[in-house]
Amino acid sequence: MRAFVIAIQDNERSVKAAERCIASGAKYGLEIKQFNAFTPKDNPEKFLKSRGISPNRFNEVYSRAENCMSAFISHYSCWEISKDMNEKVVIFEHDALVTGQVPVDTEFDKVITFSKPSYGKYKTPLKLGVDRLIQKPYFGGAHGYIVKPDGAKALVEKAVSHAGPTDLYLNIENFPWLQEYYPWVCMAADSFSTIQNKTGCLAKHNYKIGYKIINA
DSSP, X not given: OEEEEEEOTXXXXXXXXXXXXXXXXXXXXXXXXXXXXXXXXGOHHHHHHHTTOOSGGGOOTTBOHHHHHHHHHHHHHHHHHHHHHTSOEEEEETTEEEOSOOOTTSOOSSEEEOBOOOBSOOOOOXXXXXXXXXXXXXXXXXXXXXXXXXXXXXXXXXXXXXXXXXXXXXXXXXXXXXXXXXXXXXXXXXXXXXSBOHHHHTTBXXXXXXXXXXXX
């Protein structure tokens, strides 16, 4: 099993946030390594097209399209590792903060989130442990989740026709088998965004004076 936190290597705030994520995981015995993020400088549209993936679904009102594509590709690359190496992978975004024991040894189907939603309204599970996804019809942020190889394979294959913002892509219409672990043991401790525009940031629970929208 591997655990990665996606970090933009030439962005000091991103790297520092990732280091905080790594330290928080270490408190609970989880070794997390930085994963070099894809950024707009890497020509995300060209990458998507090289995989037969249309970039059209990334044009939406909450995010900057190239930044959103880049974030998706970063996650997609982690899914490819899980699929190709045939092993479970834990994936964090740079602003993730581990707050409890990550359920790496818990039985689940293909893909499971263990993270508290970071924006908008959501439902709190009434059952402890693993159950169907209930917080939203999609992941309320892709800041902490686990993929198994068969789940990773499904995520990679579906991307050709349905790729879009990562958290919205991870929805129960695309993947009815998505699951959730409760109590949540990860949260987004975010004070900046490299993906959303102001419209998207307004829905974030941590949005307040001083919250920054920065370039990747």
